Amino acid sequence: MKRTMLYLSLLAVSCSVSAAKYPVLTESSPEKAGFNVERLNQMDRWISQQVDVGYPGVNLLIIKDNQIVYRKAWGAAKKYDGSVLMEQPVKATTGTLYDLASNTKMYATNFALQKLMSEGKLHPDDRIAKYIPGFADSPNDTIKGKNTLRISDLLHHSGGFPADPQYPNKAVAGAFYSQDKGQTLEMIKRTPLEYQPAANISTAMSIICCLDLSSSRLPVSRLTAMLKSRFIARSA
Incomplete structure (x- = not known):
């Protein structure tokens, strides 16, 4: 469990494909994009529970129609130094980049x-x-x-x-x-x-x-x- 990482570093929910090769992402909100806010809150609580029981860090980004409608970070970007639990873990942010390795x-x-x-x-x-x-x-x-x-x-x-x-x-x-x-x-x-x-x-x-x-x-x-x-x- 110590070394198990749940990295939801990118979850892209795309309901349409832009004609541009590299579309520009703009900020929006779950309500404007038609998301069920209560469902998102349920997801938030569930991820928080996973972090509470041991998952070090989670990042989530949801994109719809080239609009960023949700992004949040939970837990730590670095919780262990090798196999030793850090006294002050490095907090995960929405800008945290993870080494996905293999x-x-x-x-x-x-x-x-x-x-x-x-x-x-x-x-x-x-x-x-x-x-x-x-x-x-x-x-x-x-x-x-x-x-x-x-x-x-x-x-x-x-x-x-x-x-x-x-x-x-x-x-x-x-x-x-x-x-x-x-x-x-x-x-x-x-x-x-x-x-x-x-x-x-x-x-x-x-x-x-x-x-x-x-x-x-x-x-x-x-x-x-x-x-x-x-x-x-x-x-x-």
């Missing part, structure tokens, strides 16, 4: 998988090897189990992969060194497991890459193209 790849991959699952093209209990030819243990691997890995194991970060294999860094990656995307994906398939699947939890970049590979074996294009055609383009 959230982009996590959200993109999960949204794509949820879409495929809702269409019946993929199931969380499916084996990874079903979608990635050659995804198997090597004879010399100390820890075996790739043939048992399911998509849900990767989603739970319990797939057994090393946290940071650093494929582009030859000094670290060794025989798995690669600075070519296609070759790197092959190296990921060959990377030995670091622990028995489901025996531990470790966030690993390899997990996202394997999920990307899994989605690419379905009757869709690569992950980035799929997101563009199924989500981004449709919202424009």
